[in-house]
Amino acid sequence: MIKKMISLFSFTLYIIFCSTIWAANIAQDEYVFNDAQQQQRFYHLLGELRCLVCQNQNLADSQSDVAQDLRQLIYKKISAGETDKAILNYLQERYGDFILYRPPLNARTLLLWIAPLLFLLIGASILLRLIRR
Amino acid sequence: MIKRFIIYGLIISLFLGLAIVLYRELYLKPQFLTTPLENHVVPAFKLNDLFTSEKVRTIQDLPAKISVINIWGTWCNACQIEHPVLMDIAAEKKVMLYGFNYKDDPEAAKKWLNNYGNPYQWVVRINGEAAIEWGIYGAPETYLLDPHHVIRYRYVGVLTSDVWKKLFVPKIHQLEAAAK
Numbered sequence: 001m002i003k004k005m006i007s008l009f010s011f012t013l014y015i016i017f018c019s020t021i022w023a024a025n026i027a028q029d030e031y032v033f034n035d036a037q038q039q040q041r042f043y044h045l046l047g048e049l050r051c052l053v054c055q056n057q058n059l060a061d062s063q064s065d066v067a068q069d070l071r072q073l074i075y076k077k078i079s080a081g082e083t084d085k086a087i088l089n090y091l092q093e094r095y096g097d098f099i100l101y102r103p104p105l106n107a108r109t110l111l112l113w114i115a116p117l118l119f120l121l122i123g124a125s126i127l128l129r130l131i132r133r
Numbered sequence: 134m135i136k137r138f139i140i141y142g143l144i145i146s147l148f149l150g151l152a153i154v155l156y157r158e159l160y161l162k163p164q165f166l167t168t169p170l171e172n173h174v175v176p177a178f179k180l181n182d183l184f185t186s187e188k189v190r191t192i193q194d195l196p197a198k199i200s201v202i203n204i205w206g207t208w209c210n211a212c213q214i215e216h217p218v219l220m221d222i223a224a225e226k227k228v229m230l231y232g233f234n235y236k237d238d239p240e241a242a243k244k245w246l247n248n249y250g251n252p253y254q255w256v257v258r259i260n261g262e263a264a265i266e267w268g269i270y271g272a273p274e275t276y277l278l279d280p281h282h283v284i285r286y287r288y289v290g291v292l293t294s295d296v297w298k299k300l301f302v303p304k305i306h307q308l309e310a311a312a313k
Contacts, residue, residue: 052164052166052270052271053164053271065261066261068261069261069262069264069265070265072261072262073262073265091265092169093170094168094170094265095166096168096268098163098166
């Protein structure tokens with residue numbers, strides 16, 4: 001049991017370690033901003049957006065051509081003073097919800113959003129039943 | 134007894150439901166995106182012609198007819214596969230084809246069209262930024278436009294003659310019927 005927990009723990013650490021490497025993957029000095037806040041917004045947005053070619057990478061990780069173009073465009077838009085919301089809207093209008101890592105809450109995604117709550121309720125009711133017995 | 138029946142039934146149906154959803158998911162191809170620009174007029178564009186680079190093409194250069202815009206590049210292997218199909222479609226002369234040469238070397242592109250034939254009414258060069266305006270994310274991609282320049286369909290991937298017959302031709306017939 002303890003052995004299992006240790007291996008699970010080290011696996012989790014490994015995943016966290018890997019993700020920090022990925023995030024640091026793109027050249028930092030490629031994009032120069034006027035202030036630190038813009039830079040922070042830039043990297044935050046890249047993490048929120050999916051690369052359309054390589055699928056399970058975000059725009060910060062991907063080295064695909066399209067991802068580079070999208071990074072360049074986002075850089076331009078942030079430097080021009082556009083808000084995060086405007087930039088996300090712009091991309092969503094052209095690439096659909098798929099480009100967003102956080103799916104918006106609407107009729108199509110409602111089940112997706114409430115499923116965790118649903119499963120929690122089912123689990124809790126089973127647990128309650130077992131305890132009462 | 135009945136209660137137990139209901140509980141087991143619920144658990145089994147939950148499991149089956151999940152299994153069906155996940156099984157379906159195995160065969161979905163989310164990388165071939167439909168475009169949210171479907172049923173919208175094409176984005177405004179101003180792109181330079183491939184052959185006479187000082188000539189700028191805009192929406193005015195698309196006649197008020199059903200037309201097909203094909204995104205391609207010489208760097209794209211799949212484009213080579215679909216090229217003969219485009220030549221066939223052009224030879225039929227039912228719909229006009231227009232080419233967007235995507236992120237390419239213009240000399241290589243001209244050479245390609247001279248070697249393999251030119252199925253397009255005109256070809257323009259499009260860079261990465263202009264392509265984002267259209268929601269383009271690779272090549273080949275093929276757009277079907279109605280006479281009012283509204284995007285009716287976008288296909289991502291190799292346009293085989295099968296894809297053309299099954300996905301494009303019925304839509305073209307529909308558009309023709311609607312125009313009458």
